[in-house]
Every structure is written in C-alpha cells, then in structure tokens.
Amino acid sequence: MPERYYGIRHHGPGSARAVVQELERHPPEVLLVEGPPEADELVRWVGDRGLEPPVALLGYAADDPRRAAFWPFAVFSPEWQAIRWAVDHGVPVRFFDLPFAYRVSAGANRRPPTGPAAQPDPGTQLDPAAQPDPAENEPGAALEVPGPGGDEPDSRPEPLRPVDPIGELAAAAGYDDPERWWEDVVEHRGMPAFEAIAEAMTAIRDTSPEDPEDLVREAYMRTVLREVRRTHDDIAVVCGAWHVPALTRKVAVKDDTALLKGRRKGKVAFTWVPWTYGRLASWSGYGAGVRSPGWYHHLFSTGDDVVPRWLVDAARVLRAEGVPTSSAHVIEATRLAEALAAMRGRPLAGLAEVTEAAEAVMCDGERLRVELIDRRLVVGERLGGVPDDMPAVPLARDLAAQQRTLRLKPEALERVLDLDLRREIDLGRSRLLHRLRTLDVSWGEPDSGRRGTGTFREQWRLRWQPEFAVRLVEGSMYGTTVAAAATAKVTDAARRATSLAEVTALVEVCLLADLADAYPPVLSALDARAALDADINHLMAAIPALARTLRYGDVRRTDVAGLSTLTASLLVRVCAGLPSAVGSLSDDAAKELRGHLDGVHAAVALLDDDDLRDRWLATLASVAVRADLHGLLAGRLTRLLLDAGRLDAAEVRRRLRLPLTTGTPPAHAAAWVEGFLSGGGLLLVHDDELLELLDDWLADIADDVFGDVLPLLRRTFGAFASGERRAIGERVAGDRGARRSADATTLDHVRAATVLPTLGALLGRDLHIREAR
C-alpha cells in the first residue's frame, strides 16, 4: 500500500473532519504528524481523559525555559483528531517535523529576531523581558508550529514565505479574502479533495521561491519518512498543505543529509499545558492564528443546521445577559444571514454573515452586544485541562531554581522573614516575593507592623499553600519565568485598568518587584488613563509619586525620559484643568484639593524644570485672584506664591487684609487664614519676613474688628504644636531687629576658626581663612 498525504489547513474544522473520514476508510499502519519529534513520548497522554483540548505542547530549552514554543491543539485541529484516532485504534504516531532541539541551539548564533509577525510563543510574546527567541522567529518555525503562525492561509499576508499559496488560489477564484475562499471551497464542502489541494500547492510551489527554513524542515521530514518506510508499508501523513509537494518529490538522500548536517542540538523538555480559545485567538494580533475558535468548534461539532444553531446560541448568550431575544429574532436573523450569503454568492452563510445578521437583528446594532457574542461565542471561553500527574511547567521550575539560589524554602508553617534590602540576597528575595504577589501567589505577605524604621527594612510573613501550584500553572500562561510572567501580568493589568489609581498602584508594583520591562506599558497606560480621567484630583494625586521616582527612584534608569515626558504632560493637563476645577468647592473638596496642591507644588520643585515650574506658578497666580475661590485654597495659593517669590510683601499684605474686611463671611476668612498658615508653625519661627508680615497684619487690625478675628486666629494657631506656639511667642516677644543686628556684628572669628580642622578632615581638603582685610 502506498503512503497517503493529507495536506491540511492547521485548525481547519473541515480538514479535521475529512482527515478522520479518510483514516477510517484507509486505516494506516503508522501515522506521521507534523510536530516536534521530542513530544512523541507525550502522545500517549492524548488517550488520557484528563487531557482535554484546547491544550498545547510546550517545548522549552532545559537550561533556559524562556526559550519556549507552544504547539496548540483544539478539538477541531486536524492533527488532534488524527492523533486521537490513532491512539484509539492503537496505531503508532510519530511527530516528524524538524526537532525543536535543532531550533533552540540554532537560534543562539543565527540571525536576530525578525519582525513581530513571527513571534510564536506567548511566553516571549507577552513578555518583553525575555529576549524573543531567535529560533522561534525563524519564518518557517513560526509558520509551521500549528498554532501561532501555523494557520497557513492567514499567515500569508506576512512576507514570511515568498508567496501566499492559499491567497493565490483565492485570488484566482475571485475572492479577496483567502480565509473565506478556503471556508467556501474546502471547509463548507466538508470533504476536501486532498489530491486537488496537493496539486494546487504543487503548481504554486513550482513558480514561487522557497524559504530556506522550509527546505531544512522538509528535508528532515523526508528523512523520517524514509526511515518509516523501512518498517511500515501503509503510512498516513498529516501535515500542512504547503509541505505535501515537497514530501512527495523525489530527492536524493545525500541532498537531505547535506542540508541537515552540522546542526547542533540543544537540550529541550516537553509537556502538555492547558490552553484557552482566547489564547488561540489572541495570537491573531499579527494576522496569523485562529480568529474564531468558537465558530470552528461549532462548525466541527455541529452536523447540520449550522446557522440556526449558531444563532440560537447567540440568542442564549444575549438572554443570559438580560437582553430579551425571542425565537422570532432567531428566525429573522437566519433569514437575513441566508439572504446575505445568497447576495454575496456564497454556498453557505459564513461567520461574516451570521455575525452581521446577529448584529442587525438581535443586537439592535449595538457594538457592545456584538462584542459579547464575539467574546462568548466566536472566540469562546473554553479552557483545556491536563491530567494531574503531568510533569511540571517551566514557571514552577524557574521558581524552584530561584528558591534554591535565594535560599528560601517553601514551608507550610507561617514564619516571619526580616529583609535588609542593602544585602543583595535579601533584595533578591524581596523582588521574588513581590513578583509572586503579582501572580496571585501570595507566598509572602508584607508585614506592615514594623514599617517605617528604615526604607531598607522589609518584613514578610511567609507561608506556602498547596494551591499555589495551580496558580503557577495559571501563571505560566503569562510567561515561563517568574519575572517574565509577572511583567506580562502587570502589563496586562495596566491595559485593563479603568481608573488612574489602579495604574498608579501598578507603577509602585513595578518599582518594588523590579519589573523594568513592564514600566513602559504601565507608563503608557498611565498616560492614557490620565488623558481620560476628568477628575483633576486623580491627576494631581498621581504626580508626586512620579516626581519622587524621577528624582530619587532607582528604576534601573528605565525609560526615565518617558517618565519625565509623562509627568510633564500630566502637569500640563493639571494646569489646563485646574482653573475650572477650583470654583465653587465644598469644604471637604477644598481640603482635598489643598492637599493635592501642596503635593504637586512639592513635586514641581523636585522636577527641576524651569519651564514647568513657570507654567505651574503662572497657573497658580491666575487662579489665586479669582473671586469664587474657596478661602482655604485662596489662602494656600497666596502662601505658595509668596514662598515662590511670585508675590511681593506689599501685595501679600494687601491680600491678607482682604479676608478680614466686612464684606467677607467669617467662615471664608477663617479658611483663608488656615490655608495661608497651614503646614506647621515651625516656618514662622525661622522665617522672619513671614513673621514680620503677620505681625504687621495683626497689629494693623482695627480694635473693634480684632474681637471678631480672634476666634479665627485661635483656630489656626491652635492647630500648631504647643512647642511651636511657645517659640513663636518668644520670637515675637524678643527684640527681633536688635538680635538680627547683633548676629551680624558679634561673630567671633577665632572661635569659628576652631571647627575648621575637623571640617577639613570631613571634607578631605585643607581649609584656610582668607584674610579679607
């Protein structure tokens, strides 16, 4: 018996059904499937009830799990169906693609990563920290793993392979979308003529340039094929349609050996991991992958009445969300879908038609409902499962390795851990614990009890719980190392965050967990939220932390430029919005805003940018003169402007007097004085000018008004600490003018000179008194 070649479209439900039918009709002795041969061992799991698609084969370099690739399988993948059939019928299965081991080692010294088009594994894709794996960015590799790039028709637009075979066939048939052509001609017929597809592919490959990576892989495939031929007669081969012509072609053994020669093998490990339809679809970001796994699942699992059943499901989704959807809706939607298909000349309504029909009839044209159907149905929320006794995921291994290096053993009993962040190992521990917390593995909880004794001290309560193992598996969706997964998780959270406060918290997480690579996306999310947040208080609240980070933060100098532009733009927004935000505030709101004003003012001083400072002060100056300002703010602004040297004493004196005139309600006046003087009395003790100003002002108050003003002053001064109050009193009582002049004249040069040797020793240089006279 000859070999049979089933050229399929990866993740094509029509191909899957046809492959199984063909296998039933001509049962082979052995089945060869396109996939990494290292995973041959794992095929036996396919028969296990615990292994439930969608699942993925995860391969990674044993010494560096970050270099990993996934080969996802859904229930409608032809490869999955073929393997299942083989396992059920006791037919041996072999993967016969180029071993992953070759690609891992090859990647180390070959060309740098290509564009984003070819990033196949979610680990590297989601994780900017990890170096994108060069091996996996090889066009061929990316294309042929039956997941990310594996979908041949979709990946055509990428300039990976010289031409787009399915696209050319589709164009010849008058279709502008290759996906739809394949659906119409192959999937919907349910019975693809494998010979015809192979012929078409041969015709296309004859006239198109070859990808070198493809040639190597096909050489390996042929080598395996020759080997299998020696032991078996009846062989079935399931691989991407593109490869069929190359496998049937006659090629000399020595040519293939020459191609494969000199390739080094890396050490790799494989395991099954659970997968989701969402992940299958999310790879479509670069034009490859399956955009509608849920639809394919439906196509595969539904025999007849595909359209009505789908629309019934859609109606159920809507009903579950409380949208009344009757059977009449389903009937009309079905009619519309069929009318659309007829008008477009398609044999059967496809996903485009049912979606448009559902949108027009059932969703009342509302985008949100369409998206709901999209999420629940078109993509689907199916999560695969793996048996419990499956070998561990790389994330867990990475954690175990780090636990060893950091000498931090997981223990079920709670214990307290004191960290001194000045020590390298403790810093590492702290980072690890913070990173794990972002992955919901709260092995350590920060103990707030002893905080504040020093910024370099940290206290944790450690306790390992069994369910963390599950969380690690979940976390492995995000990346293969703790750092990578945490980065991806934080990035994701930043993208989903709805309020500015959430993102600001993430900025801190990035700092604590040292996720330098998560910084840019978090910052851009911060920027986006800041633009949309209409509440100026939120904007102002975000600024101080950013300014502190900019000034003191040790973020490994990650994109500090980005941070400073962001801070500057936040400040500009605040400046633009402040004038309209300060009017007509209640007492509470004014108090809140005053706190933010102080915070931003301090932050502006830290930023050390004269332009911004000018802009901020100009805004404050323009706001300060407004009549509808709350007293607290008016007072505070005047004070800030005085401290910044924007107002001279005479002007301040004038403004100080205003609140005490009869036209001002007492509450306003009280707030004004409170705002002006708040921030502790210590400044009054040391700032003579300010004290003088106040003193003059007090002395200036007319006798008959003084009685009214007194309560206001008590209220403000009462808030000062008693020591401060006494010091202020002493200062006022003492003869300030005399003391100042005395200070100037009675400097004892001889006594002053005695400190010079010590000072010189401290500064490390000789100090001399320059003779002035």
Added chain:
Amino acid sequence: MTALRPHAEDQYADELALLAAADDRPRPPGWRLSPSAVVTYLLGDGAKITPKYVGPRRLVEVAVSTLVTDRALLLLGVPGTAKTWVSEHLAAAISGDSTLLVQGTAGTAEEAIRYGWNYARLLADGPTDAALVPSPVMRAMQTGGIVRVEELTRVPSDVQDALITVLSEKTLPVPELNTEVQAQRGFNLIATANDRDRGVNELSSALRRRFNTVVLPLPESADAEVEIVARRVAQLGKSLDLPEVPAALDEIRRVVTIFRELRSGLTEDGRTKLKSPTGTLSTAEAISVITSGMALAAHFGDGTLHSADVASGILGAVVKDPASDAVVWREYLETVVRERPEWRDFYRAARDA
C-alpha cells in the same frame, strides 16, 4: 433643473437607467433593480456609477438584504453620518421614488402615518374613499414602494406604535370605511433615528422587533473622511454658487484631523489620549466648517482659505457645552496643537478665536 436640491432619482436618473439596462440578476418583486445592482448604485463601481456612500460595503449589503427579506430597516447613527442620504438613495434605487417621506417630529400625528380626512368632503358626503387623505405610508403600501420615516425616535411613542400593524400584518385597516389597504409587493419602510436621541422616545420592543438595525459609523480612515469632505464641499459650493475658492486640501485635512482626534479621544499617531467633547463632530459638521470658512475667505478675506477662517468655525463646532468642552478644547490646543510645528499658524489663530 432649478430646484435647490433635486431628488436623488432625478439627479442620478442616467446612472439608474444604466444600471437597469445592464442588470441581469433576478429582481425581487416590486424592485426596479436587483439587490446587487442597488449595492453598486450606492457604493459606485469606479467607472460610470459615482459612489453615493463612502463606507463599509458590508453595511450596505446588510441594509439591502434586510429590505429583500421584507423586514423594515432602521438606520442608526450619530448626526451627520449620512443616514438620510443613504435612505433616500436606497428608496430611489429600489422603487424609483424617494418622495414618500414622513418627517418625524415631536408633533407628528397619527394621520401622518395612517390616513387623514378631507373634512369638507367628510361633512358633505360622509366617510367615503374620496374623503380619505392617504399618508405617505398608505400610498407606499398601495403602490408597492419604499416609504421613509425620518427621525423615528422623535415621534411620540403612541404614534410610533401605529407602525406595528403596518409592519407585521402589512395591512392598514380603515374601520370607518370597513375596508383595508393591503401592502403591494415591494412595499417596505426605511426609518432613520439618531443615536444621540436615545431614550427620548425609545421604540417599544414590539416595534423594535420589526426592524433590522444598521448602524452607520463615522468614517474609518482620515483619508476617506478628507475625500468625503472635499467632495461634498465642492458639490455644495457649486449648488450654492459660492465664489470660487481653491479648497485648500491642507486645511481640509487639518480640520478632519482635529475632528477625528477629538472624536476618538486619541491622536492620529496613537501616542496621546485626549478627552472628547460632548458634541458629535460628525463629518457633516466638518463639511460645514470648511464651507463657512470658504465663504468667509471669499467674501471677507483674500480669496484663499486660511487657518484663521476655519479656526472660529472649529471652535463653534467643538465647544457645544461652554463649561466642559472649553476645557477639552484648551487642553487639546495646549497639549497637541502646540506641539506640532507646522500647525503654528493655526495654534495662534485658535488661541485668538
């Protein structure tokens, strides 16, 4: 033609004739053209047939298919997304008559949807056929044509519900004469409604169920929008006999860019997020900003369109709510416009405006 604005079927009579002559696909009963020819009429074929609507093909296909399945069509969208324009052209292409029109207002009475009476006749002869004054809906049913209802959501709810029988039973009983009018094949109804009016007179779910909804979006790309604006400005200028002003494509592009950025809340380069003003900033408004800017330039300026001519128009279009929109506009000016060196002149003009 001296009409300020001729009907679609008159203005594009030759295109319709051309399509009808070449149309070899089956036509639904009562239709002048086959469904795919109607789609071609609306979207143009790149040669003799000019595009009437620039937008996603699938929307037009869904709209036409809806009418084929004799469901009523509801065109939704924010103001200025060519809802009325599309409905007029659909009616013209399908039944050759776009004049059967009910303008929905808060004061639309049931007579406008069902029928009224000629009271002189009614008093003289009693209820007879001759005394009956048919509404556009009734006439469309009799002739098997398309009737249009503009701004359906502005019509009071009780009047809206008069449509339910018409749409589900396809018949309009006249109890006074003990007769009924049965819709002839080809009858259908296209309603338009404004997204922004949501909740004013929300359609009852019974009525809603009779409609398929198509939401007309704002133009997808800046280039498409610039094209729409430039084309409409040229057409309008001709029909209003404005003095010739070279329509500065750069100014149009700038206005479109500003409108798009504010509308989407994101700069074109995708780097900066923005707040959106309360107004819709539709393409139609962009057209009117340019037209009025051209009028300003022609009558009071030096004959070329400068940024100062459009600045005040933009300000008026953006700032609909003086409190919140002013902040949005100021923030936009300071954070985006100011940073673009080639927009210097516009920044100055907008600050002064």
